[in-house]
Amino acid sequence: xxxxxxxxxxxxxxxxxxxxxxxxxxxxxxxxxxxxxxxxxxxxxxxxxxxxxxxxxxxxxxxxxxxxxxxxxxxxxxxxxxxxxxxxxxxxxxxxxxxxxxxxxxxxxxxxxxxxxxxxxxxxxxxxxxxxxxxxxxxxxxxxxxxxxxxxxxxxxxxxxxxxxxxxxxxxxxxxxxxxxxxxxxxxxxxxxxxxxxxxxxxxxxxxxxxxxxxxxxxxxxxxxxxxxxxxxxxxxxxxxxxxxxxxxxxxxxxxxxxxxxxxxxxxxxxxxxxxxxxxxxxxxxxxxxxxxxxxxxxxxxxxxxxxxxxxxxxxxxxxxxxxxxxxxxxxxxxxxxxxxxxxxxxxxxxxxxxxxxxxxxxxxxxxxxxxxx
Amino acid sequence: xxxxxxxxxxxxxxxxxxxxxxxxxxxxxxxxxxxxxxxxxxxxxxxxxxxxxxxxxxxxxxxxxxxxxxxxxxxxxxxxxxxxxxxxxxxxxxxxxxxxxxxxxxxxxxxxxxxxxxxxxxxxxxxxxxxxxxxxxxxxxxxxxxxxxxxxxxxxxxxxxxxxxxxxxxxxxxxxxxxxxxxxxxxxxxxxxxxxxxxxxxxxxxxxxxxxxxxxxxxxxxxxxxxxxxxxxxxxxxxxxxxxxxxxxxx
Ligand code: SF4
Ligand code: SF4
Numbered sequence: 001x002x003x004x005x006x007x008x009x010x011x012x013x014x015x016x017x018x019x020x021x022x023x024x025x026x027x028x029x030x031x032x033x034x035x036x037x038x039x040x041x042x043x044x045x046x047x048x049x050x051x052x053x054x055x056x057x058x059x060x061x062x063x064x065x066x067x068x069x070x071x072x073x074x075x076x077x078x079x080x081x082x083x084x085x086x087x088x089x090x091x092x093x094x095x096x097x098x099x100x101x102x103x104x105x106x107x108x109x110x111x112x113x114x115x116x117x118x119x120x121x122x123x124x125x126x127x128x129x130x131x132x133x134x135x136x137x138x139x140x141x142x143x144x145x146x147x148x149x150x151x152x153x154x155x156x157x158x159x160x161x162x163x164x165x166x167x168x169x170x171x172x173x174x175x176x177x178x179x180x181x182x183x184x185x186x187x188x189x190x191x192x193x194x195x196x197x198x199x200x201x202x203x204x205x206x207x208x209x210x211x212x213x214x215x216x217x218x219x220x221x222x223x224x225x226x227x228x229x230x231x232x233x234x235x236x237x238x239x240x241x242x243x244x245x246x247x248x249x250x251x252x253x254x255x256x257x258x259x260x261x262x263x264x265x266x267x268x269x270x271x272x273x274x275x276x277x278x279x280x281x282x283x284x285x286x287x288x289x290x291x292x293x294x295x296x297x298x299x300x301x302x303x304x305x306x307x308x309x310x311x312x313x314x315x316x317x318x319x320x321x322x323x324x325x326x327x328x329x330x331x332x333x334x335x336x337x338x339x340x341x342x343x344x345x346x347x348x349x350x351x352x353x354x355x356x357x358x359x360x361x362x363x364x365x366x367x368x369x370x371x372x373x374x
Numbered sequence: 375x376x377x378x379x380x381x382x383x384x385x386x387x388x389x390x391x392x393x394x395x396x397x398x399x400x401x402x403x404x405x406x407x408x409x410x411x412x413x414x415x416x417x418x419x420x421x422x423x424x425x426x427x428x429x430x431x432x433x434x435x436x437x438x439x440x441x442x443x444x445x446x447x448x449x450x451x452x453x454x455x456x457x458x459x460x461x462x463x464x465x466x467x468x469x470x471x472x473x474x475x476x477x478x479x480x481x482x483x484x485x486x487x488x489x490x491x492x493x494x495x496x497x498x499x500x501x502x503x504x505x506x507x508x509x510x511x512x513x514x515x516x517x518x519x520x521x522x523x524x525x526x527x528x529x530x531x532x533x534x535x536x537x538x539x540x541x542x543x544x545x546x547x548x549x550x551x552x553x554x555x556x557x558x559x560x561x562x563x564x565x566x567x568x569x570x571x572x573x574x575x576x577x578x579x580x581x582x583x584x585x586x587x588x589x590x591x592x593x594x595x596x597x598x599x600x601x602x603x604x605x606x607x608x609x610x611x612x613x614x615x616x617x618x619x620x621x622x623x624x625x
Contacts, residue, residue, distance in 0.1 A: 036483045036524060036525075037481070037483035037484060037525075038483055038484055038485055040484065041485070042481075042484060043406075043481075043484040043485060043487075044406065044407060044471065044479070044480040044481055044482070044484065045406050045487060046484075048468050048471045048472055048481070049468060049472065107465055107466050107467055107525075108464070108465060108466015108467070108468075108481070108483065108524070108525025108526055108527075109464070109465045109466050109525045109526070110465070112446075112463070112464075112465045113446075113465040113467075116445075116446035116448070116463050116465055117445045117446055117465070120445070120446045120447040120448075120463070122442075122444055122445050122446065122447050124442040124443070125442065125443045125444060125445040125469070126443065127443060127445040127467060127469050128445040131445060179469070182443075183472060183473060184475075184598060184599075185439065185473065185474070185475035185598055186472065321472070324477065325474070325475060325476060325477030326413060326428075326430055326476055326477040326478075327413070327477055328411065328412075328413025328414050328415050328427075328428070329413070329414045329415065330406060330413075330487065
């Protein structure tokens with residue numbers, strides 16, 4: 001498979017990615033060096049986990065979803081997905097790095113974390129397990145990519161690595177869901193179904209990114225190899241639509257329960273549905289769903305879903321903290337929050353990592369490779 | 375071993391904020407990051423809204439959710455029942471701030487609530503977030519006592535630098551006991567109407583145990599299961615524990 005087939009804007013993505021890396025990374029670092037986390041608009045009387053954590057959740061769940069897509073071929077043996085499997089693994093790695101970068105810049109002591117979490121091993125903390133399993137997932141994913149990159153798709157070692165990375169990420173995203181789902185004092189997040197909700201939204205996120213990147217790689221359908229085109233016209237949009245449909249139901253049902261319940265803390269749902277962003281999120285999802293059902297190109301639906309998911313992650317993270325906890329007159333209503341420039345720059349940096357990382361892979365790692373026909 | 379706890383009599387509390395001020399001086403805290411605060415809030419709607427106040431330290435919970443979520447065990451409970459933070463281990467993930475149902479934890483690398491930022495006037499040396507002209511207790515990072523370093527979370531320590539020096543086996547730490555007055559937490563020490571009591575909850579003869587049983591002490595948001603070691607007395611003469619956690623409560 002040669003790179004000549006790729007007519008997509010890979011070079012442009014590389015340039016844009018580098019620009020985002022330099023601008024986002026540069027500004028974020030300068031601001032963080034000069035004022036520390038005071039460059040964020042988060043606060044002890046305000047929102048504790050701000051936009052960088054939104055970015056973290058968005059990107060690591062995207063990574064999770066991309067591994068799901070790759071696993072359709074490599075774990076579940078659905079051969080149609082092989083032509084995009086290697087690209088999905090690479091992108092899963094890249095989005096994971098982007099997510100971890102957001103998190104590292106949000107922590108007070110990222111380097112201390114490297115020894116303090118493993119040596120303490122607080123088994124009660126969902127965060128401990130999340131760290132453990134996402135770290136394991138990263139290592140397994142790297143090893144799996146290395147195998148595939150060396151042309152070893154099917155040896156028992158390679159298959160085991162594929163299965164192990166799939167299992168580790170299912171657990172990892174579940175523990176991330178637990179970080180929120182276990183919080184009875186934050187009713188908007190609370191509930192045993194949150195890990196499952198993360199699983200579904202991660203899957204949609206992965207499907208959307210897989211489609212988007214495939215189209216960006218080839219430019220348009222006419223440049224796609226037959227197998228890729230068949231996938232983008234056949235199985236991919238069907239899987240995408242099916243999971244998206246369930247996600248829409250999940251979003252609507254969370255909204256209904258949230259609006260209906262009187263539990264203290266859920267009053268924030270009135271505020272959520274009063275915001276145009278909620279409706280943009282919902283309309284984009286529903287419209288994308290019907291576009292996929294109508295059998296058109298999944299390209300635009302993928303972009304719509306990615307935007308919608310980002311809004312959804314923001315809404316989940318920020319609204320979940322918007323009802324203040326005993327702040328008296330320091331905070332009289334719901335907590336107001338607008339991310340600062342530094343916070344946005346961290347997300348831009350993460351976007352830069354994804355774009356440049358993907359373009360690098362496309363240019364140098366032959367991401368279109370697939371196992372030889374038997 | 376004692377299990378330290380506090381009793382706050384809401385019928386006696388006048389909302390004067392002397393406790394908050396004493397705590398601020400003792401622990402070098404600034405507005406918006408008060409370990410101890412008296413919260414003002416309104417309950418009820420027109421035509422019968424009532425202005426109320428509510429003194430709120432860290433509850434030093436029996437089952438502290440802040441400790442359970444802490445991935446580094448930086449938040450821990452001492453043998454004598456006090457929840458503390460080891461600033462040498464805290465990574466500033468702020469999960470504890472998410473998980474505390476009472477909003478009593480502070481990450482101070484943030485925009486100040488009150489301008490101008492006094493911390494800029496007295497910039498800290500090394501890792502410390504500022505260097506106030508008057509410093510309270512000795513710096514003890516392993517127990518989260520002293521000036522807060524950058525990148526970590528802080529909270530009320532029950533004035534651990536004082537109470538940990540009290541004679542073993544003592545039932546109560548109170549102003550009435552002249553010999554041990556130095557060991558009384560700053561908020562209790564300064565409370566003019568004596569609305570605050572501090573003592574050993576496990577000692578049935580302590581004044582705090584007696585008050586809790588005689589006057590039916592209640593705990594804030596008991597349904598969270600955190601089981602605070604701070605009890606409130608409310609005889610119904612006006613003040614009461616709030617019905618919700620503040621903000622836009624549902625009617
Ligand atoms: S009140 Fe909050 S910070 Fe204090 S012990 Fe309980 S959960 Fe932890
Ligand atoms: S911020 Fe510090 S004390 Fe709080 S959970 Fe994280 S490591 Fe523990």
